[in-house]
Amino acid sequence: MTTMTKNLTDSHFLRPDRLGRVLPGLILTGAVTGVAIWLSDFPQLSHLGLSALTLAIVIGMVVGNTLYPTVRPLCQDGVNLAKQRLLRLGIILYGLRLTFAQIADVGATGIMIDALTLCSTFTLACWLGKNVFGLDSDTAMLIGAGSSICGAAAVMATEPVLDAKAEKVTVAVATVVIFGTTAIFLYPWLWQLNLQHQWINFSAEQFGIYTGSTVHEVAQVVAAGQGVSPDAENAAVITKMIRVMMLAPFLLLLSGWKSRGNTQKTQHSGLLRNITIPWFALLFIAVAAFNSLDILPHSWIPPLITLDTILLAMAMAALGLTTHFSALRQAGVKPILLAAILFIWLIVGGAGINGLVQHIFS
Template structure:
């Protein structure tokens, strides 16, 4: 009788999982299809895959309308798959990368992250934007572009403008990151930077990891390796920044103007997993092959997630963000570049 009861429970769980899987599959499949298409176009035409995934997703907004078979899976991809992608980023982080740069350069990179976020909070007032847009755009510019924007958006109190602001921020930082990838290498040569200084400048200022790699290795292999390490140090700031944001929101310091917002947990599980993987990698428990696999899974998960965010977002509503938001992201980008540039000059 006991065995029969256990079998019935197991059968019930399997049935629920199967039902949930069938409900989510169409939307997840669409998000993955958009991600694969975006990566294919990126490989053949050189445009950023994140930007392509977002734009194609925006064109498929009708798939996220109420009553469609794909709605549940798209929402799952924009939420859970996104968190998985951010968590897996931790497998690339290790303490060893910090020793390769030296304490002064590390402080410069960390200082750039903190200063840019604080600058964004102040600048947002002049542009007439709220604190949510300030944290979202400032964190995206300061840390790691689209990935940081998605992670920060996951811990901000939700409003009816959350998806729109996230889609806009991802598009803005990706476009600016692509412009920086083209413009910054000649700028570092014009200033006469050494390979170390060029790597710190490129890795400390360009938003997305892919563009940092492209810009660095376009100068030289040494600059590319240094720029990548610097960029990963910025990525490692994601967890403490999200924690600080969560603490400030829960303390009520930022949430006073959000009567309809819902407070996120103190430290989301995906950030905890990010830290766990970073710790395991630092102690050498994650083989290189597994770290590479985690990196690839993270990239595809984030690509599918941003495709889903695009599908959920109405292009008309996203355009309502306005020119002041564009101006905010631009001045934050210029501030970060100026901060790192001045720091490299002073240190050099």
């Protein structure tokens, strides 16, 4: 039995003695999640692209650095359960937000743009992080994943593959919040400037593809697209969801790369033995494929997506609870500078990729 399957099917934590240990932590992360979801419905926050996931980690950090230390012995098991197992289950259910038909709607142009943007951004993050800023590889890759794929969800999905520390994950998520929120206000302004100066011949739909391929979070893409036009918003969301779908193959490739040192030491007969396969990524694709078949009643999808949001938000809350401000201060300004350069690359380089690919395919 694989590790992932065991994690999802092993029910020993449901035994009465185990349940008593994890329940307080689950109640705490659930309470933080409830407040985050409630706040995310306020127009003042939703218009800023601040999703329940983002708010959950912020609230979790506040509680984690004030009240949580006094209840940590009681809540630790449940918080760890939320941070690990509920996270993987949430990533799997994230596939319910996608269908393969969305790929057909945008076509080869959107797929090529997303792929080039992802690869170039992540490669740039790894190179700059190591050679310019002297960051450890985990921090650089987490920031790169958040910038190049789908923000906080990508950071959280990458964490189990890298086995990264909570503080590094939180730093990466913080960069998504800072620059993704900035993009919400910047992109509609760029659209107006481009209309005036005609730097790149973008229609509203093409600008939507540009937005979806370069802005961090799904919620931020929606907010930025709304600031342009309905056509831009629709194209932006579809392009963004294709980018999200690339998360699974990205995790598989990253897992293989991470294990390369071990595999080089094995005999040919056991070459793949030491590769840690992120099974939740494969199940993520399987759920998206199942969702594409349109078998589930449509009335089931919204509740399941709500459940997925709750699971992911609980994982983010748990991450916040276990993150110390002192560790963030120790990270310094280098991660923010790296994310800033990636943000500039997404705006400028992403525009170049969009313009070139759309010119070729047109």
